[in-house]
Amino acid sequence: MRLPEKYENEMKDLLQEEYEAYKESLGLPIQQGYRINTGKISKEEWEKIAPFSAKEVPWIENGYFLLDDFRASRHPYYFAGLYYLQEPSAMTPANRLNVEPGDFVLDLCAAPGGKATELGSRLKGKGMLVANDISNSRAKALLKNLELAGIANLYVTSEEPAKLCQNFPEFFDKVLIDAPCSGEGMFHREPKMIEYWEKRGPEEYVPIQKQLILYGSRMLKPGGKLLYSTCTFSKKEDEEVIQWLLEQNTDMHLISIAPYEGFSKGFGLSECVRIFPHKMSGEGHFLALLEKKSTEQDNTQKQKLQMGKELKLPNCVEEFFSLLKFPIDRSCLKLEKERLYLLPNAVKMPKLRYLRTGLLLGEVKKNRFEPSQALAMALKPEHFASCISIDSTDVRCVKYLKGETLDVSDLPCNNKKGWQLVCVERYPLGFGKLSNGILKNKYYAGWRWQ
Numbered sequence: 430m431r432l433p434e435k436y437e438n439e440m441k442d443l444l445q446e447e448y449e450a451y452k453e454s455l456g457l458p459i460q461q462g463y464r465i466n467t468g469k470i471s472k473e474e475w476e477k478i479a480p481f482s483a484k485e486v487p488w489i490e491n492g493y494f495l496l497d498d499f500r501a502s503r504h505p506y507y508f509a510g511l512y513y514l515q516e517p518s519a520m521t522p523a524n525r526l527n528v529e530p531g532d533f534v535l536d537l538c539a540a541p542g543g544k545a546t547e548l549g550s551r552l553k554g555k556g557m558l559v560a561n562d563i564s565n566s567r568a569k570a571l572l573k574n575l576e577l578a579g580i581a582n583l584y585v586t587s588e589e590p591a592k593l594c595q596n597f598p599e600f601f602d603k604v605l606i607d608a609p610c611s612g613e614g615m616f617h618r619e620p621k622m623i624e625y626w627e628k629r630g631p632e633e634y635v636p637i638q639k640q641l642i643l644y645g646s647r648m649l650k651p652g653g654k655l656l657y658s659t660c661t662f663s664k665k666e667d668e669e670v671i672q673w674l675l676e677q678n679t680d681m682h683l684i685s686i687a688p689y690e691g692f693s694k695g696f697g698l699s700e701c702v703r704i705f706p707h708k709m710s711g712e713g714h715f716l717a718l719l720e721k722k723s724t725e726q727d728n729t730q731k732q733k734l735q736m737g738k739e740l741k742l743p744n745c746v747e748e749f750f751s752l753l754k755f756p757i758d759r760s761c762l763k764l765e766k767e768r769l770y771l772l773p774n775a776v777k778m779p780k781l782r783y784l785r786t787g788l789l790l791g792e793v794k795k796n797r798f799e800p801s802q803a804l805a806m807a808l809k810p811e812h813f814a815s816c817i818s819i820d821s822t823d824v825r826c827v828k829y830l831k832g833e834t835l836d837v838s839d840l841p842c843n844n845k846k847g848w849q850l851v852c853v854e855r856y857p858l859g860f861g862k863l864s865n866g867i868l869k870n871k872y873y874a875g876w877r878w879q
């Protein structure tokens with residue numbers, strides 16, 4: 430692999446006698462990985478049904494290396510949101526931020542959602558995730574991945590960090606900044622990144638990274654934690670950004686990151702973590718975990734609102750709700766135009782460029798209610814009155830994902846007519862409507878198996 434001379438010199442400077450080992454690692458095969466969605470499936474359950482051979486990623490509880498060429502994005506379990514394909518070192522930032530159920534979490538640079546999907550799963554439906562990306566088109570992919578993962582308690586925005594900062598001072602318990610960077614850790618996987626690097630090297634990214642981390646720190650609650658990560662090796666974009674932040678913010682300090690024997694220490698900042706491809710099976714990452722000093726006062730309290738008024742819902746919605754087997758907090762419902770949403774919390778959210786506010790439950794069309802794809806993905810089979818379960822090896826599974834009408838007269842279900850939650854085994858894929866053993870397909874057309 431041809432590397433720019435300037436880059437080679439910088440890496441030699443950084444790695445010294447390890448440089449040759451690093452260079453050799455660029456000739457090794459690319460390591461693919463995937464992370465299971467523990468919001469939908471436990472590790473034990475997954476290992477019983479996993480359709481492809483894999484080996485555990487030793488520093489990520491729910492991460493696996495893919496061992497063969499299996500097209501993991503072409504399996505019904507992928508469409509059920511059971512896993513996310515991800516390079517193993519990229520699994521580390523969301524894993525080490527230690528999000529807990531009930532946290533208010535911000536992922537400031539979230540698209541396409543490799544980390545946000547993990548942060549959201551860890552909330553277990555409690556608290557909320559604000560997933561933001563300045564690029565609207567990338568934020569659309571982010572929304573799809575979050576919905577596929579079944580994450581309901583979320584807001585997806587496409588905003589300038591400065592605007593978010595004005596609206597959320599000291600608001601979040603956890604903030605992730607997976608910053609845009611010169612991508613040196615991607616050279617192996619995507620050699621095109623080398624060309625981009627030659628046009629826009631580390632110096633171009635530093636001012637953006639400093640801005641992002643500064644805004645991120647301002648949105649962090651006292652006592653909250655912020656994780657800054659990049660997939661680049663340049664000290665300018667890594668340790669020097671952290672050092673700069675520590676000089677600006679005396680109320681922030683570095684804390685150590687749960688260790689792994691393959692991690693290297695940050696240069697001059699030993700609490701930071703470096704992932705190098707010649708030291709472990711990952712392409713390369715930098716991580717710094719910071720904490721803000723706690724104070725007596727919890728500022729988020731003042732932003733919490735009293736519960737909203739309960740909506741009077743059309744009959745068709747009430748009828749559909751009678752099929753849902755879990756309590757819906759009606760004070761958190763919002764009907765906007767024809768769309769019905771379930772908001773994560775009784776928190777007043779400011780005016781922002783939203784791509785999604787809460788869980789889209791469905792649309793009220795004249796006197797009909799059409800449940801959304803996102804709702805199906807957020808449910809478990811026990812949450813719905815009638816389910817049709819298709820085996821992953823049954824051709825009807827892929828036919829369903831292609832949008833075809835199916836004869837399911839041989840498959841058991843509770844209600845012989847009306848709405849069904851269609852599952853691959855016990856994992857929801859979408860909705861369908863049953864009549865005389867024939868299932869009308871309600872799988873979202875934009876997500877179909879191509």
Ligand SMILES: C[S@@+](CC[C@H](N)C(=O)[O-])C[C@H]1O[C@@H](n2cnc3c(N)ncnc32)[C@H](O)[C@@H]1O
Binds near residue numbers: 540542562567610
């Ligand atoms: C490294 S990628 C994020 C990858 C993502 N965290 C994941 O794991 O899938 C950086 C992202 O930052 C976004 N970005 C760039 N400048 C930004 C800014 N000023 N504010 C917010 N997002 C920004 C880019 O659009 C890009 O999607």
